[in-house]
Amino acid sequence: MPITALLISALTKRADLINPLINPSADIAKTDCFRVFHGTVEGVNGLNIDRYGDAWLIQTFHETLSETELNSISDVLVDLFDLPIVYNDRSNKNSRIINQLELTAETYSQSEQVISENGILFTSKLRHEGQDPLLFLDMRVGREFVKANSHKKSVLNLFSYTCGIGTAAAVGGAKRVVNVDFSSFALAAGRKNAELNGVESVCQFIQSDAFPALRQLAGLKVASRGNKKLPSYPKMSASQFDLVFLDPPRFAKSAFGTVDLVNDYQSLFKPALLTTKSGGMIVCCNNVAKVDKEAWFNSLVRCVEKQGRSVSAVEWLDCHQDFPSFDDNHPLKIVVLTIA
Structure with a gap:
């Protein structure tokens, strides 16, 4: 055709x-x-x-x-x-x-x-120093969920990119939003997004590798790979949040650790779980098509149980129909776990 x-x-x-x-x-x-x-x-x-x-x-x-x-x-x-x-x-x-x-x-x-999604404004530039557009459109369902579930809550947005999730949380009435990303360019766009919506007063923008940020927030020691000297990183105090959003890239390596969504999602999920309050929610994303949805979900539940906690509620977020998939098996998997 x-x-x-x-x-x-x-x-x-x-x-x-x-x-x-x-x-x-x-x-x-x-x-x-x-x-x-x-x-x-x-x-x-x-x-x-x-x-x-x-x-x-x-x-x-x-x-x-x-x-x-x-x-x-x-x-x-x-x-x-x-x-x-x-x-x-x-x-x-x-x-x-x-x-x-x-x-x-x-x-x-x-x-x-300036573009608009459900009335929330975002900055857009179709060619810039990076390669991807400044807003990932398949994550619309994630932004909708966060906006609807952030009122008067504290929100941690990890691998925040241009802070679309954080902006949605702030527009939804969050009392505190912490955006963490390694890219100064992405965070600058995130600041613009907050300003466009008049929510910059509740948003923080932390330029940091995710591993030291997460480990500090979780109250854990920041360790290097292979006992090498660590690069400098922002110092942060241990803190827990009502809602944690975890949307890492498929693979990335730094002096602090390796992000690997196929073989080792747990290295990020475990400290992220420690930053999640009892009764809070952690939203986990995995965009690798070959990762089996149920196997990935079961590995998350095992991690929760190994920390002596439990999952009290589960909600899957499916991409909207402008992102169709074969047999409703979309590469982007998003699950919301409520942690007891």
Whole structure:
């Protein structure tokens, strides 16, 4: 089936997201950022198309679009909403953007924009010093959950990136939000997000490797790998939170430890659990497709029990329908554990 036919079919399935932008209503909180074509499931592996505020973002991860294909896709999108189109070709092995844009599109792609998700404002820049967009759209369900469950609570947001979760928590009425990320660039965007929503007074932004931050908050000693001298890191006092959000990358290595979602999620989960108050919630995320959902969940429960605690409630958060999956088995797994 031609790409245009597949795209038109995908757009039809997203009428509940598109129609409120065609006929806005004051009664519906604005959402102008969502996926419009999820190629892996909808017919073109490695092709993703998103609405990001007042722009369309096309990304390819396996094969570069031909000029004819790009023009055909653009015609369908512009016919729906006449917005700037940014194409990021990330089909190299390292997923870095490899294509140049014409001047107008390039200028727009590097300009700061503001997007809206359920009425929460976020900064957006479709090309910047990193590679990924500044807001991961598949985590909308996580931000919705946190906003709805943070009123008058303390929230720890680990691997916070641009602090979308932390911003949602603050908008939801959290009394304290601590965002932890190693990237100063990401945290700067997080500060802008807080300012856009007028919640900067309750948000903290800690630039740190997650391991020393977590271990200090958990009241544990910060240790190095192989007894090597440790780099400097921010000093933090032990503290517990009503809600802890843990969304690590697939793999990362530093002097403090290794993040490995396939083989060793527990090295992060154990100290994160210690920072979770009795009766509090810890939201765990794993975005590796090959990790079995039930096996991963069972390993989390065993960790809780080994600490002499128990799980009193479980809630799975499923990605919204603009991120379809095969047999409802989405690569991004999100589970909320209430800890007794």
